[in-house]
Amino acid sequence: MNYVQLTTEQRQEMLAAIGVGGVKDLYASLPPEYRLGSDLKLEGLPKGLSELELRHALNERAGGNNPAAEGTGAGGGNLCFLGGGAYDHFIPQAVNYLAHQSAFVTAYTPYQAEASQGALQAFFEFQTQVTRLTGLEVSNASLYEGATAVVEGVLMAVNSTGKRKVLVAGSLHPDYLAVLRTYLGDLPVELEVIPAEGGRIAAKEVEKRVASFRGDVAAVVVQSPNVLGLIEDWEAIFAAAKKPVEGHTALAVAVFNPIACGLLKRPGDCGADIAAGDGQPLGIPLSFGGPYLGLFAAKAALMRKMPGRLIGQTVDKSGRRGFCLTLQTREQHIRGAKATSNICTNQGLLAMRATVYLSAMGPAGLREVAEQCYHKAHYAAEKIADVPGYKLAYSGAFFHEFVVDTPVPAQSIIDLGRARGILPGLDAAKLGIGHERQLLVAVTEKRTAGEIDALVELLTDATKKK
Amino acid sequence: MSRGFAGRFEHVGQEEVSPLIFERSVPGARAVDLPALDVPAAKIPAGIAAAQPADLPQVGPMELVRHYTLLAARNFSVDANFYPLGSCTMKFNPPVNEAAAALPGFAGLHPRQDDVDVQGALKLLYELRLWLAEIAGLDEVSLQPCAGAHGEYTALKVIRAYFKDPKGGNAPGRTKVLAPDTAHGTNPASCAMCGANVVTVPSKDGRVDLDALRGMVDGETAAMMITNPNTAGLFDDTITQIAKILHDAGALLYLDGANMNAIVGVSRPGDFGVDIMHFNTHKTFSTPHGCGGPGAGPIAVRKFLAPYLPVPQVEKNGAGAPGTSGPAYYLSYDRAKTIGKVRSFFGQFSVLVRCWAYIAACGPVGLRDVAESAVLSANYLAARLRERFEMPYFDPGAKKFCAHEFVTVPKTLLATGVTLIDVAKRLIDHGIHPPTMHWPVHNCLMIEPTETESLQTLDRFVEVMLNIADEAQSNPELVKAAPHLAPVQRLDEVAAARTPVLTHGG
Ligand SMILES: Cc1ncc(COP(=O)(O)O)c(C=O)c1O
Numbered sequence: 001m002n003y004v005q006l007t008t009e010q011r012q013e014m015l016a017a018i019g020v021g022g023v024k025d026l027y028a029s030l031p032p033e034y035r036l037g038s039d040l041k042l043e044g045l046p047k048g049l050s051e052l053e054l055r056h057a058l059n060e061r062a063g064g065n066n067p068a069a070e071g072t073g074a075g076g077g078n079l080c081f082l083g084g085g086a087y088d089h090f091i092p093q094a095v096n097y098l099a100h101q102s103a104f105v106t107a108y109t110p111y112q113a114e115a116s117q118g119a120l121q122a123f124f125e126f127q128t129q130v131t132r133l134t135g136l137e138v139s140n141a142s143l144y145e146g147a148t149a150v151v152e153g154v155l156m157a158v159n160s161t162g163k164r165k166v167l168v169a170g171s172l173h174p175d176y177l178a179v180l181r182t183y184l185g186d187l188p189v190e191l192e193v194i195p196a197e198g199g200r201i202a203a204k205e206v207e208k209r210v211a212s213f214r215g216d217v218a219a220v221v222v223q224s225p226n227v228l229g230l231i232e233d234w235e236a237i238f239a240a241a242k243k244p245v246e247g248h249t250a251l252a253v254a255v256f257n258p259i260a261c262g263l264l265k266r267p268g269d270c271g272a273d274i275a276a277g278d279g280q281p282l283g284i285p286l287s288f289g290g291p292y293l294g295l296f297a298a299k300a301a302l303m304r305k306m307p308g309r310l311i312g313q314t315v316d317k318s319g320r321r322g323f324c325l326t327l328q329t330r331e332q333h334i335r336g337a338k339a340t341s342n343i344c345t346n347q348g349l350l351a352m353r354a355t356v357y358l359s360a361m362g363p364a365g366l367r368e369v370a371e372q373c374y375h376k377a378h379y380a381a382e383k384i385a386d387v388p389g390y391k392l393a394y395s396g397a398f399f400h401e402f403v404v405d406t407p408v409p410a411q412s413i414i415d416l417g418r419a420r421g422i423l424p425g426l427d428a429a430k431l432g433i434g435h436e437r438q439l440l441v442a443v444t445e446k447r448t449a450g451e452i453d454a455l456v457e458l459l460t461d462a463t464k465k466k
Numbered sequence: 467m468s469r470g471f472a473g474r475f476e477h478v479g480q481e482e483v484s485p486l487i488f489e490r491s492v493p494g495a496r497a498v499d500l501p502a503l504d505v506p507a508a509k510i511p512a513g514i515a516a517a518q519p520a521d522l523p524q525v526g527p528m529e530l531v532r533h534y535t536l537l538a539a540r541n542f543s544v545d546a547n548f549y550p551l552g553s554c555t556m557k558f559n560p561p562v563n564e565a566a567a568a569l570p571g572f573a574g575l576h577p578r579q580d581d582v583d584v585q586g587a588l589k590l591l592y593e594l595r596l597w598l599a600e601i602a603g604l605d606e607v608s609l610q611p612c613a614g615a616h617g618e619y620t621a622l623k624v625i626r627a628y629f630k631d632p633k634g635g636n637a638p639g640r641t642k643v644l645a646p647d648t649a650h651g652t653n654p655a656s657c658a659m660c661g662a663n664v665v666t667v668p669s670k671d672g673r674v675d676l677d678a679l680r681g682m683v684d685g686e687t688a689a690m691m692i693t694n695p696n697t698a699g700l701f702d703d704t705i706t707q708i709a710k711i712l713h714d715a716g717a718l719l720y721l722d723g724a725n726m727n728a729i730v731g732v733s734r735p736g737d738f739g740v741d742i743m744h745f746n747t748h749k750t751f752s753t754p755h756g757c758g759g760p761g762a763g764p765i766a767v768r769k770f771l772a773p774y775l776p777v778p779q780v781e782k783n784g785a786g787a788p789g790t791s792g793p794a795y796y797l798s799y800d801r802a803k804t805i806g807k808v809r810s811f812f813g814q815f816s817v818l819v820r821c822w823a824y825i826a827a828c829g830p831v832g833l834r835d836v837a838e839s840a841v842l843s844a845n846y847l848a849a850r851l852r853e854r855f856e857m858p859y860f861d862p863g864a865k866k867f868c869a870h871e872f873v874t875v876p877k878t879l880l881a882t883g884v885t886l887i888d889v890a891k892r893l894i895d896h897g898i899h900p901p902t903m904h905w906p907v908h909n910c911l912m913i914e915p916t917e918t919e920s921l922q923t924l925d926r927f928v929e930v931m932l933n934i935a936d937e938a939q940s941n942p943e944l945v946k947a948a949p950h951l952a953p954v955q956r957l958d959e960v961a962a963a964r965t966p967v968l969t970h971g972g
Contacts, residue, residue, distance in 0.1 A: 001827050001828075001832070002827065002828040002829075002832030002833065002835055002836050002917075003557070003558045003560060003752070003827070003828075003917075003918050004835055004836065004839045004917045004918060005918065005919075005920050006839055006842070006843075006917075006920070006921060010921045011839075011842060013921070014842055014843070014845075014846040014921065015842070017846055017849050017850060018842075018845050018846055018849040018862055018867075019849070019862045019863075020845075020862065020867075023838040023841065023842050025865075025867075026838075026841050026842065026845050026867045027701070027732065027841065027867075028865045028866075028867055029700060029701045029702075029703045029866075029867070030701045030703065030729070030732070030733055031703055031706065031738075034705075034733045034734075034737055034738045035732060035733055036731065036732060036733055036734060036737070036834075039731075039830035039831055039834070040600055040601060040731050040830040040833060040834075041600055041830070042596075042597045042600055042601075042825070042829070042830055043593060043596045043597065043600075044593060045593075045597070045825070045826060045829055045830070046829070046830075047829040047830070047831065047832075048826070048827055048828045048829025048830075048831065048832040049826050049827055049829065051562050051827070054562060054566075054823060054826055054827050055562065055565075055566075057826060058566040058569065058819075058823060059569070059571075060586070061571075061572075061586040061587065061589055061590045062566075062569040062570070062571025062572050062586055062587075063571055063586060064571070064585045064586025064587075064589060065571045065572070065575055065583060065584050065585065065586040065587050066579070066582075066583040066584075067570055067571055067572075067573075067574030067575050067583075068574060068575060068576035068579055068583075069574040069576065070570050070574050080576060082576045082578055082579070084578050085577075085810060085811070086576055086577050086578070086811065088576070090500070092497070092498045094497060094498065094527070094530055094531060096568075097531070098530070098531060098534035098535065098538075099534075100564070101534070101535070101538040102543060102545040102546070103538035103539070103541040103542075103543045103545065103546065104538055104541065104543070104756065104757050105543070105545075105559065105564070105754045105756055106543040106544040106545045106559050106754050106755065107541050107542060107543040107544070107755060107756070107757045108549065108551055108554055108556060108755045108757070108758070108899075109755070109757065109758040109759075110541075110757060110758065112542075112890065112894065112899065112900050113954070113957045113959075114891060114894050114949050114952040114953070114954055114955065114956075114957070115541070115542035115547075115894050115899055115900070115952070116541055116542065116757075117484065117537075117540040117541065117953050117954055118537040118538050118539065118540035118541030119537075119541050119757035119758070121484060121486065121537055121540070122534070122537055122757075123757075124486070124968075124969075124970070125486060125487050125488070125523075125970070127968055127969055128486075128488065128969040128970040128971075128972065129520075129522060131969050131972065132520050132521045132522060133520050133522075137969070137972060138968050138969070138972075139968070139969070141758065142758075142759070144612040144613065144616060144809060145612065145809055145810055145811075146810055147807070147809055147810040148612070148616075148808075148809055155659075173810070175807060175810040175811070176810065178806055178807040179806075179807045179808060179809060179810065181806060182623065182776075182805055182806040182807055182808055183659070185623075185805075185806070186623070186626055186660045186661040186662075187660075187661045188661070231514055261516075261520060262519065262520060263510075263515055263516065264514055264515060264516060265514065265515065265516050266516055266520070269516060269517075278810070285568075285573040285574070285816075286573065286574060286575055286576045286577065287567075287572065287573050287575065287815050287816040288572065288575040288576075288577050288584065288587050288811075288812060288815040288816075289577030289810070289811025289812045289813065289815055290577075290612070290760075290809075290811055290812065290813055290814045290815050290816070290817075291612070291759070291760035291762075291814040291815075291816060291817055292810075292811075303966065303968070309758065310966070310968055311968065312962035312963070312966050312967055312968055313962070313967040313968075313970075314957050314958045314959065314961050314962035314967075315957070315958055315961070316954040316955045316956055316957050316958070317955050317956045317958075318955065320483050320954055321483050321484075322953075322954035322957045323957075324957045324959050324962050326959065326962040326963050326966055326968075327963055327966060328963075329963075331651070332615070332650075332651035332652050332654070332655035333650075333651035333652075333905075334651065335651070335655075336651050336654035336655060336664075337654035337655060337657060337658040337664050338658070339651065339655040339658070341655065341659070342615045342616075342618065342619060342652050342655035342656040342658070342659050343613075343615055343616075344613065344614065344615045344650075344651070344652050345612075345613035345614060345615065345746075345748060345755075345758060345759045345760075345761040346613075346758050346759040346760075347612075347756075347758075347759045347760050348755070348756045348757035348758030348759045348760075349754070349756025349757060349758075349759065349760060350756075350759070350760060351758075352756070352757060355487075356530070356534055358522050358523075359487045359497070359522070359523050359525060359530055359533070359534075360497040360498050360530055361497075361498065361522065362495070362496050362497065362522050362523060362524045362525070363518075363519035363520055363521060363522045363524065364496060364519065364524070365496055365497075365498060365499075365500070366519065366520060366522060367519045367520075368500055369500065371503075371507075371510075372500065372503055374508060374510065375503055375505055375506070375507050375508050376503075376505055378508035379505035379506065379508065382508075397511055397514055414580065418580075418582075418583070423576070423579070426578050430578075431578070445500060448501070448504055449504040449505045452505070
């Protein structure tokens with residue numbers, strides 16, 4: 001079924017109205033040699049499927065997986081202690097129910113304000129929520145995902161300062177760093193990584209390096225909690241990064257986790273000029289890595305350099321409040337090569353999910369989610385450290401994720417866990433943040449004490465089976 | 467005028483201002499709860515916690531549902547409204563695809579699970595990779611890009627890497643990219659993001675001006691980005707010559723695949739000289755637009771460009787070949803000349819699931835019928851409207867047809883003093899989403915009905931458009947004052963940009 005509902009008779013009627021004998025005639029400007037002489041050869045798909053066949057085929061492919069979590073529902077799935085940039089949080093049903101209304105799912109970008117007040121207002125609420133989460137002043141209607149949001153933050157810093165050096169904390173998620181390298185690769189911008197000694201970067205080191213570039217630093221990028229789960233001292237680091245050198249002050253880019261903002265100091269509280277992160281934890285299912293949500297916020301002074309769509313409040317001709325796309329002269333459809341970014345289609349529906357999630361949680365709910373993450377992760381860490389052979393790889397404050405040194409290869413624990421329906425964590429070597437006897441464990445509010453105990457038992461047994 | 471057309475705004479109270487969620491906030495209210503903490507509380511060191519919780523709205527469960535339900539009622543959508551937005555391919559979004567994306571076996575997958583745990587997902591991605599390559603008539607596909615613009619960016623990086631490679635194009639000085647003056651804004655913007663120098667090629671009669679092009683292609687040219695069928699809704703039959711001009715000069719031809727809905731299954735870009743292209747799954751392959759996203763922008767390339775594709779790539783082990791162990795499908799980072807990563811994790815997975823489901827439902831014959839029906843529907847509308855809405859490129863008598871969309875520059879109507887904005891807003895009164903305006907040329911409407919609308923809907927659109935043309939003559943003030951049936955009317959966009967208010971209370 002290809003969802004075309006024109007009948008044969010109707011097609012004839014339409015052709016007659018146009019004054020041609022057949023559809024082929026309408027392709028008059030397509031040179032015949034470019035017309036495909038045969039049907040497409042689609043691997044394993046000789047012909048289209050009926051809905052029932054389609055559902056079987058999809059179920060078969062979905063059934064060929066061993067999902068870490070239960071997706072958008074509740075119950076089932078494995079016990080998921082995987083993090084590394086994507087987290088298994090509780091998704092209130094209201095998020096699925098409200099964000100997935102067909103009036104939101106099947107609408108285009110809200111170019112026609114009168115026909116799109118629902119989306120425009122929701123995204124205005126989203127922008128407001130993101131500024132309140134980050135403690136910054138302006139935000140946009142979403143970017144693709146975390147890594148490209150960081151790229152946009154760095155490019156904005158480069159474009160607004162006119163400087164050419166970018167310093168990045170070595171504790172940034174390696175995927176984010178890799179994407180940043182791709183984007184800066186063909187631009188006249190130089191990237192330098194500040195090594196993270198003992199899992200964190202030091203303010204002194206940042207100050208030294210910023211000074212060494214003699215006023216040519218556009219941005220200093222620091223993630224907290226960092227890829228090892230550790231909380232970086234943003235306040236001290238950004239203060240060091242922003243010491244004027246030869247009359248120029250670098251911009252501080254904070255890479256943040258929105259759930260952590262429910263408890264920890266926020267980017268704006270710590271001197272960040274720009275904040276970028278992934279909004280996946282805000283009611284977005286894991287879905288094998290996407291689509292997720294690029295969160296972006298900045299100080300008001302950077303407003304006209306912002307990438308992506310911005311929603312503004314205004315009034316209509318009778319003075320009623322309404323919302324519209326605004327400051328569009330920054331954007332590609334007006335400004336072409338001089339636009340602040342090439343982004344057009346963004347992550348609207350994911351921004352909708354985050355909006356509903358944050359409204360559902362409210363300040364107390366978000367704080368409780370963050371606190372439970374914190375307490376449960378610390379409970380797990382303590383219990384794991386008590387198992388002979390295991391210890392925490394780093395000392396100091398962490399949020400909901402931590403690295404443990406394991407007495408056996410992390411992969412062997414992961415394999416043992418598979419049989420028990422437990423995903424105990426990520427192999428630090430594979431993630432590129434450590435060696436093969438290290439496991440990155442994430443604990444969200446969803447995990448119960450009993451489930452954490454089951455994880456501890458798994459780790460204990462993994463050493464016995466050696 | 468037929469009444470009761472679904473999706474009109476008559477039910478939305480017009481005098482009522484929609485409150486923001488923050489204005490519904492009551493201290494202490496809350497919409498969801500969590501289980502009580504069942505582990506001992508850990509110490510939170512002084513100095514790491516925020517002084518107070520983020521200032522989010524506080525609403526109860528009923529208030530939450532009512533708020534976002536009412537917002538939805540203030541939105542047009544394909545489910546409720548005809549949405550002939552040119553260049554956007556607002557076709558039917560099959561509900562079965564939404565259910566597929568939400569299957570726990572897909573939605574519950576963590577992107578860092580071992581390959582053995584995600585075989586079904588990888589199989590689906592691998593199949594989609596092959597299908598899109600076949601549809602493109604090219605050799606290899608990367609599913610990673612997040613949207614069309616991201617696909618353009620990724621493809622331009624691939625082209626750049628190819629020319630930088632001494633064993634590849636070996637012409638690092640090729641940094642110039644050509645794009646027609648009708649190109650979508652993302653084309654030049656994507657060039658700028660990868661440091662390429664974009665040069666605009668003029669058009670003649672809605673097609674690329676070949677003489678101008680010849681004069682512009684040189685030893686610094688890396689590629690030309692072209693949209694075909696182009697943004698004026700025409701299949702540019704000079705494409706062979708364009709390809710030849712570029713290839714003779716050692717440059718590549720890039721296709722912006724935004725308009726694939728006109729040719730999917732009918733003609734393959736690889737067969738008409740394209741070296742590299744992107745798809746917009748959210749246009750051609752029915753993945754919903756979600757008020758602006760998510761989309762997906764897979765790219766397809768010829769073999770000589772494949773070594774530069776981003777990592778990871780989904781691969782299949784030699785089927786049952788001796789000595790192969792491990793799972794059948796896997797994510798490979800093994801690509802020595804790769805441009806690297808362009809996003810975290812794998813791609814817009816659940817969008818790709820929907821894309822797979824759409825292609826699977828259509829099949830090879832169904833896909834061709836999609837394109838042909840889209841072209842038929844567009845030409846039908848054009849034929850019925852052309853008496854009153856002048857069309858520069860459409861003239862059936864002269865065998866000038868449109869592809870899946872068409873452009874009208876309605877001079878007669880505009881002579882009444884009514885503007886295109888007025889027409890657009892009047893359409894909203896009729897429950898019809900306005901077409902794309904002022905693009906690719908000034909004072910035009912670009913109309914794309916897609917293949918999934920009924921003849922009744924197409925006829926009703928014609929009726930409404932003719933009616934508006936009549937009104938423009940007989941009662942222009944009525945049109946100029948539109949929309950009459952909308953929750954708000956004519957927002958002051960100038961004021962919005964002059965003193966931007968981007969946050970509540972901000
Ligand atoms: C011709 C053309 N090119 C590129 C794009 C950009 O695609 P996307 O919005 O998916 O980034 C669009 C979409 O609006 C388009 O119409």
